[in-house]
Amino acid sequence: MTEIFLDGRYIGSTNEPEKLVNDIREKRRNGLISNQINVAFHPNQDEIKILSDSGRARRPLIIVKEGKPKLTQEHIDKLRRGEIKWDDLIKNGIIEYLDAEEEENSYIALKVEDLISEHTHLELDPSIILGLSASFIPYPEFNRGDRVNYGAKMIGQSIGLFATNYQSRVDTKSNIMVYPQVPLVQTHAHKIINYERHPNGTNVVVAIACFEGYNMQDAIVINANSIQRGLFWTYMFRTYEAEQRRYMGGQEDIIGIPEPGVRGYAGEDTYKHLPEDGIVNPETRVNSDDVLIGRVSPLRFLGTMDQFITGIENIRETSVRLRHGDSGIVDRVFLTETVDGTKLVKVVVRDLKISEIGDKLASRHGQKGVIGLIVPQEDMPFTQDGIVPDIIFNPHGIPSRMTMGQLLEIMAGKVAALSGKQIYSPAFNPTSEKEIRNLLEAYGFRNDGKETMYDGRTGKKFEAQIFIGNCFYQKLDHLVSNKIHARSRGPVTLLTKQPTEGRSKEGGLRLGEMEKDCLIAHGAALALKERFDSDKTTIPVCSECGLVAINDRIKNRKYCPVCKESKITDVEISYAFKLMLDELKSMLIYPKMVLREE
C-alpha cells in the first residue's frame, strides 16, 4: 500500500500509485484541478506527496509527450502576434510549473535536440541553468567554468544605478555610477530584467598589450583623458542618523549646538558650520570627523539622587560626526519621527569618487584588476584611425585563464560599435565567431580583431599587431579611498593601553603571533621588543612583597601599601601583563614579582 500525504498530512493510501499520480497530473494539465498543485511519487519510500501549500519554489517547463515538446512553432507565432498569452499555455497544458518534489519524478531535457522518448519535460531555454548574475555574461560557454563563476560574483559587486529612486532613499551606504551604459554585447537576461533602467558599467575600448610594466599582474593602465571625460565616476552616499531619545525621569537628548561647558565639548570651531538647529545644511562641504548633527545627552549611570540634577555638568556631548577618513558634501537632510514619536534626523553625505590608482575594475569574464597607471591620452598608443584605448589589458591574463569569451566580447563589441547595433550573445546561443569576423571584414577591419598601432610618445609603429575592441567593464565596490590606511602613533584602547583596531578607529596594524615567530626565528630580539613596546609602562614594585606599589606624586613618595616602608623599584613592563597580575589577584592568586638587579 502506498501512503498518500497532502501537505505533510496523511490522508489515505492506494494500491495503484502510478495511476493516481498520472491521473492527478492529467487533470491538472486539463485545468480540472488547480495548476498550483504538485504531486510526487517516491517508490523507495513508497509514498505519494501532494503539495498545495505556499512558499514552494516552482519553475516553468515545457511538457514533453513521446519525445515531442507540446510547444510548437504555431504557438510561438501566435505568441508573437499577441493572439495568445503565457497563461493560455499553462491553461492548455503546454507549460507547467514543477516544484522541487515533483522534479524528482521528471526527466528534463536541456535542448530540443537532446529529446528522447523518456523525457517528460523540456527547459524553456538552455541558458536557464544559469543564475541571474551569470546570465548577464555574454559567451559564457567559451570561458572556463570557474571564470564564469568569478564573473558572476563580481557582477554583484559592481557599481551602477541600482535603483532609480536613489535620491529619496536613505541606505546606510550606496554607490551610484555617474555615466553608466548598456553593454554593447548583451544577453536575453538584459532584456528580461529591464536592464536599461539600472545598468552597472561602461563600454570601454580595450587594447590587449603591455605598457611599461604598469599593467603586469592583472593591473590595468587607463587613459587619463577618459577619466576626465567621466569614465568610471561614481558617487558614494552614506547616511548618518541621530535620534532625540527620551530617558527615564523625563530627561531627553537635545539636538542643537552644544553649549560650552558640556562634558566632551570640542570647542567653538567644531560647531561653527552648524546652523541654529544643529543640523548641517545641504551642500556643505564636510571633512573627516566633522560634526554633522550636534546633540547632547544626559549622563547615564548616575546615582539615584544625581538623576534629578539637570545642571549642565550632567550633560554629555554625543554629536554625530563624519566617519574618520571620509569627506564629501552634504546631499540631503531628512527630518522625521520614529515609531516612538521621537525626533529622527538623517543626513546623507555624497562623495564623488573619481577613478584613481588602486581602484578595482572588472570585465564580465572574471578578469579583474586594479588601476596601475593613469596615462595622458597623448602618451597612449593609437590606431591608424586615431582610436585611443581607454584601458590597456595585459596579454598574460589570457592564456592561463582561458577566457575566450572575453576575446569574443571584445570583437563583438567592436562590431557593435561600428554598426551602432547591440549584439545578442546569450549562453549556448551566441552570435557566431564567423559572423563577427565577416562583419569586421565588411567594415574594413582585419577579421581577427587586430590593428596596427603606434606608440603615443614616439609615434613609432609597434612591430606587433594589437588586439583592440570594445568591452563592457564594471567598477567594483573596492575603492582605495575607502580602504587606504596608515598610522604611526594614534589612539589606544582604554583597558589595555594597546593600539585600537581597524581603519575607522585609526588603528594600528597588528604584528600577529606568526609574524612574532619570524622575528624570533631571525634572532632579532631588540626589534621584537620594540614592536611590542606599544603598551609599555613603568610601574613601582615593592622589592619585599613583589606587588605593585603606590607612587604618590603629590608627596613625591613611593611606598608599598602592604609593607609600608620598604625598597621600591621602578620596573618597565607591558601594561597587559600588569592587567594580568591584577586579574590573578582578583582570583586570590598572589603573583609575587621577584626582582633582579640590572
Next chain:
Amino acid sequence: MLEELPKSYLGELPRSIIEEVEEVAKERRLSEEKKERLIEEVKKSYLKGKFEPGETVGIIAAQSISEPATQMTMRTYHFAGSAGIKVTYGLPRLIEIFDAKREPETPVMTIFLKKRFNSRKRAKKIAEEIVEKKIFDVIRRISMNLSEGSIEIEPLNPKRIGTIIKAIKEKMRDITVRVKAKKVIIIPKGKVSIGELRKIRERIIETRVSGISGIASVVIRMEGEEWIINTIGSNLEEVLKIEEVDETRTITNNIHEMARVFGIEAARNLIINEALKTLQEQGLDVDIRHVMLVGDIMTVSGSIKPIGRYGVAGAKTSILARAAFEETIKHLVRASVRNEVDNFQGIFENVMVGQVIPSGTGMFDLVAKFEE
C-alpha cells in the same frame, strides 16, 4: 682505514665527511699539502653550516615543516573511489604522527624475510598464514533457531568444520557444540533470551579461526631482488615469532608498538622516517634535520610524547608560556597551589612582559669583573 692527517680531524668533522674528502683526494691524486688545504676549506664551510648559539632551532623547524604543510591541506582527500590498499596519506597522517596517536588510522606492517627464506612461494605461504581469518570469513550462513534457542553455522568448506569447532570452543564457555548434516549447531547452556542469543552470535562471528590477530589483509610484493609482505593491521610481537621473518628490518607504522617492541630509539627513527616520507610523498622538500629535531623532542624523555598540550607543549617549564598556550586556568591554578616559580628563561614569557627575549641577539649578557 683513515689516513693519519684526516684522523686528527675526527673530533671536529663527522666521519662521513672525512671519508668523502679522502675519496676525492685519492681520485684527484692530491698532495699532502693540497689535501690539508682542502680539508681546511671543508671544515670552514662545515662550521658555517652549523647553527650558531642563540639560534631558535625549534621555531625554525616548526616553520619549515608547517609552511609546506599548509599546501598539503588542499591536496589531500583525493583518493575517493580508488581501489586497492588505502593508507592514510598527507596531512591526516602527519597530524597522526605528531600527535603520537595510540593506534594509527591504518596500521601497516612491512615484513622482510631472511635471505635464505626469500622466495615467492615462501612469502605467499607466510602471507596466508598470518592473515587473520574469522568465523565470518569461512562460513556460508549463520542463523538463529529461535524456537530451540540455538545457532546454526553452515561452513564454506565442510572439511574445515573441525577447526571452526575448535576455535569456537576455545573462545566460548557455557556452550555445547554439535554437528548435524554438515552444520555446526551451538546451544548455549541454561536458558538465554533472544537478546543474549544475538550477542552470542556476534561473538561467534568475530572469533578468530587462524592467522595473527589484527592483520586484516596481506599483499606480497617484489622489491629489487626481494619478496616483501605488506599487511594492513599490525601485530609486531606475533609476527616476529615467525622463524622466516627478518627481525632486523621488519617494521610497523605504529609508533607506540615500535617503542614497545624495539625500544625508544627505533620509535624515534620511525617518527623521522614516517614524517619525512609523508612530506615527500606530497612533493614537499623538508630538510631532514627539522624532522629529526621533532623526533628527538618527542622521544627524549624515554617515552613518546605528542606535540601538543598533553606532550611537549604541556611540559614547558614556564607557567606563563603554558598558560598562554592552552588550558590557561588549569595551569595558573595548579601553579598557585604548588607555589611554583617562573624564572623567565623562555621566549614567550619574556615577550608577554615586554622584556628582551633570551635568544638571538638578546641571548647574551656582559659580565664584567671589577678590580677590588
